[in-house]
Amino acid sequence: DAKTTQPTSMDCAEGRAANLPCNHSTISGNEYVYWYRQIHSQGPQYIIHGLKNNETNEMASLIITEDRKSSTLILPHATLRDTAVYYCIVASTGGGADGLTFGKGTHLIIQP
Amino acid sequence: ETGVTQTPRHLVMGMTNKKSLKCEQHLGHNAMYWYKQSAKKPLELMFVYNFKEQTENNSVPSRFSPECPNSSHLFLHLHTLQPEDSALYLCASSLSHWGPSNNYGYTFGSGTRLTVV
Numbered sequence: 001d002a003k004t005t006q007p008t009s010m011d012c013a014e015g016r017a018a019n020l021p022c023n024h025s026t027i028s029g030n031e032y033v034y035w036y037r038q039i040h041s042q043g044p045q046y047i048i049h050g051l052k053n054n055e056t057n058e059m060a061s062l063i064i065t066e067d068r069k070s071s072t073l074i075l076p077h078a079t080l081r082d083t084a085v086y087y088c089i090v091a092s093t094g095g096g097a098d099g100l101t102f103g104k105g106t107h108l109i110i111q112p
Numbered sequence: 113e114t115g116v117t118q119t120p121r122h123l124v125m126g127m128t129n130k131k132s133l134k135c136e137q138h139l140g141h142n143a144m145y146w147y148k149q150s151a152k153k154p155l156e157l158m159f160v161y162n163f164k165e166q167t168e169n170n171s172v173p174s175r176f177s178p179e180c181p182n183s184s185h186l187f188l189h190l191h192t193l194q195p196e197d198s199a200l201y202l203c204a205s206s207l208s209h210w211g212p213s214n215n216y217g218y219t220f221g222s223g224t225r226l227t228v229v
Contacts, residue, residue, distance in 0.1 A: 043220030
């Protein structure tokens with residue numbers, strides 16, 4: 001799996017949009033970008049994933065640059081419950097199960 | 113509840129004890145995983161099972177012994193552990209061929225907090 005680079009920590013004011021960057025300059029053509037988050041002492045939770053088009057669901061939006069070397073996860077209206085560690089992962093799909101490789105992620109702190 | 117249930121939630125065991133962690137899912141997934149998360153460290157993949165067959169073992173010590181009797185259940189048998197094995201042990205499941213047709217990637221349980229004394 002390709003490596004990703006994320007800031008160690010970020011702060012965001014409650015009610016504002018939280019924009020979490022991720023660099024994945026060595027991503028391969030068949031690799032997707034996945035985002036998970038882990039609230040303290042719980043299991044990671046899937047947020048969103050994409051290949052090359054921007055994606056949106058009820059939790060977040062994912063913006064992937066045209067060259068696919070970086071992406072941004074956007075939480076449109078952050079709440080205190082969004083405080084968590086956010087993981088950006090690139091992984092290929094299909095052909096059997098592979099284990100996702102988690103890095104250190106970004107610790108997002110939502111300030112009241 | 114995520115659909116992946118882990119028991120027990122907390123476990124304290126001595127170094128000479130034998131215990132087992134249990135993971136159960138009824139999501140129709142065919143792949144199951146064990147991860148270890150030590151304090152202030154990233155998640156470490158331990159074992160991967162795909163259709164009940166172990167497909168990956170990331171150099172895990174033999175004092176950890178996984179068992180997957182069917183696609184819905186996964187166990188981690190523990191014996192003669194060391195204090196440094198204290199960690200959060202997480203189970204996850206997924207469709208074996210995951211991609212655009214599987215919009216949820218991996219589903220994780222809440223974990224078992226293990227303390228070895």
